Amino acid sequence: MEETKSVTDGRHLRSLHTRHKLLEAAKEVFPEEGFHKATISQIIKRAKTGYGTAYVHFTGKDDLLIVLMEDVMTAFYSIAELPFTPASRAEAEELILYQTTAFLRMAESERKMLQVFGEAIGVSASASQKWAEIRERFINRIAQDIAYSQQNGLARTGLDPELVARGWFYSHEMYLWEIVRGEHQAQLDEIAKTLAAIYTGGLYS
Amino acid sequence: MEETKSVTDGRHLRSLHTRHKLLEAAKEVFPEEGFHKATISQIIKRAKTGYGTAYVHFTGKDDLLIVLMEDVMTAFYSIAELPFTPASRAEAEELILYQTTAFLRMAESERKMLQVFGEAIGVSASASQKWAEIRERFINRIAQDIAYSQQNGLARTGLDPELVARGWFYSHEMYLWEIVRGEHQAQLDEIAKTLAAIYTGGLYS
DNA sequence: CAAAATATTGACACTATGTCAACTTTTCTG
DNA sequence: CAGAAAAGTTGACATAGTGTCAATATTTTG
Structure with a gap:
């Protein structure tokens, strides 16, 4: 049921894509900067999303890393x-x-x-x-x-x-x-x- | 030479006293708040000194703890x-x-x-x-x-x-x-x- | 006592965080 | 298929902390 929705629903698909972009960006930024020096701004900039978006998908910097x-x-x-x-x-x-x-x-x-x-x-x-x-x-x-x-x-x-x-x-x-x-x-x-x-x-x- | 100066010089004495007050305050604040949550503001407030004073005596929060x-x-x-x-x-x-x-x-x-x-x-x-x-x-x-x-x-x-x-x-x-x-x-x-x-x-x- | 040396101070510039009301995009429905 | 509803995105804003520095206060010295 959720499976079907996930595949067909273009909204959810877009959301998933944004989430993925954020994770990819974080994967680059974290090793480059280290955990402390890395900022949400750096990550969203590289992911080409808005600032708030990061907080929609993750509770914060830690959560991003945890994933x-x-x-x-x-x-x-x-x-x-x-x-x-x-x-x-x-x-x-x-x-x-x-x-x-x-x-x-x-x-x-x-x-x-x-x-x-x-x-x-x-x-x-x-x-x-x-x-x-x-x-x-x-x-x-x-x-x-x-x-x-x-x-x-x-x-x-x-x-x-x-x-x-x-x-x-x-x-x-x-x-x-x-x-x-x-x-x-x-x-x-x-x-x-x-x-x-x-x-x-x-x-x- | 420095010894003599330390004892007689009232300015230095005052400085030492301020430093001591900061350390005493830090000794209380750190265990109460934890390292991350503890702030310079909390420490200077308890030590009854001005904000900048902490930075005269120590390079930052870490330095205070190190001592x-x-x-x-x-x-x-x-x-x-x-x-x-x-x-x-x-x-x-x-x-x-x-x-x-x-x-x-x-x-x-x-x-x-x-x-x-x-x-x-x-x-x-x-x-x-x-x-x-x-x-x-x-x-x-x-x-x-x-x-x-x-x-x-x-x-x-x-x-x-x-x-x-x-x-x-x-x-x-x-x-x-x-x-x-x-x-x-x-x-x-x-x-x-x-x-x-x-x-x-x-x-x- | 005035000038020099030293110590203290808080306002300021800066950086980062997390929130939220407005906005955009997608889907649903009559 | 129009427009309402739902889902997703956004950046301006409020908040909080850091470190600096010019101004100020205190102490010593000549």
């Missing part, structure tokens, strides 16, 4: 949701190293946009919340993986999987921000190796 | 600089657990101010830089401790002490921000135990 982050989030989730059912300690270690590497590589490939998002997290409550979503999804998944390993006699028991998962994710997240800032490009695999070594050495000793 | 952070930094440094020369693995583990606990406890005791600082880090380049200073000091110190343990046959070799130290500190830092946000109050010791267990289990297995 742009969806793409990045999708990529993140695909890593978080990788299957983890190792049969041996060696296989567990391999999977963990792979996941760690994938995570850090993503920091590199999505650098520009993550840089903007990192800046926004400090300022905008909604950006901060969006990032918290990504984080919790990762942590939940890691906690599951740890619990699985504990139940199958691969990992040391007696530690709360969620607390371990948090600490584990946090060290990754902070490395992510460093990579985004442009530090450590060359060492990426070395970092992954180190993080995985500490983690597995600790849990699987 | 307030010095106290907190001092406390942090005292933890970072604790001596670490364990003779056995058991002693190393004990020291590490102590340091971890002290670090997290500080997050609790300095909560309000750290909350403001956490917010400022995202917005203000100078706040971000100040925090980076604290962080690097910690990381350097931890890296030294790890190298010490490696050299004395207490810790596994073959891993870069600095990379390990970073991952280690990062998980602590992120837990710090969580504690500052008011999550995990009760679990504080449990968190310290978990972090220390992973770290020592990993390095000292």
Whole structure:
């Protein structure tokens, strides 16, 4: 019903087009200027729409960015949701190293946009919340993986999987921000190796 | 020379007093309003000075906050600089657990101010830089401790002490921000135990 | 005490935000 | 298909905060 309306209704179509123009403009302006320096005026100018239009389609600058982050989030989730059912300690270690590497590589490939998002997290409550979503999804998944390993006699028991998962994710997240800032490009695999070594050495000793 | 002038010169004294009033006002306003919502107008109003005065004594809102952070930094440094020369693995583990606990406890005791600082880090380049200073000091110190343990046959070799130290500190830092946000109050010791267990289990297995 | 040095002040120019009444475009209806 | 209704667009405006600077006030000096 809504589908039909969306396709036929020329008004809605126009609206969608305007929205799209704004998003495209924002996608350019944000990385160029950074979150704080970017202004609605810059964005509407590039999108060739009126000032108020931006506020019709989005609640503000944060909202515009949040929508742009969806793409990045999708990529993140695909890593978080990788299957983890190792049969041996060696296989567990391999999977963990792979996941760690994938995570850090993503920091590199999505650098520009993550840089903007990192800046926004400090300022905008909604950006901060969006990032918290990504984080919790990762942590939940890691906690599951740890619990699985504990139940199958691969990992040391007696530690709360969620607390371990948090600490584990946090060290990754902070490395992510460093990579985004442009530090450590060359060492990426070395970092992954180190993080995985500490983690597995600790849990699987 | 400057000392003498400072004490005798009534103009300088007045200036110092004004500066002090501004800092006291900022110390109240920042935690009440948060970094973003706090304005220069609110601060000068409470300090009972003119608007421009704030800009005579400080370059802006960030600068005012940075100065307030010095106290907190001092406390942090005292933890970072604790001596670490364990003779056995058991002693190393004990020291590490102590340091971890002290670090997290500080997050609790300095909560309000750290909350403001956490917010400022995202917005203000100078706040971000100040925090980076604290962080690097910690990381350097931890890296030294790890190298010490490696050299004395207490810790596994073959891993870069600095990379390990970073991952280690990062998980602590992120837990710090969580504690500052008011999550995990009760679990504080449990968190310290978990972090220390992973770290020592990993390095000292 | 007058002049010099220093400190304080608020009005001003500037920049950005978010709102809303007027306007344009598209669809519906008799 | 005319004109009413609905949906979308627009920029002027009110508001709020920043940082600057010429004028003013206070203190020291000769």
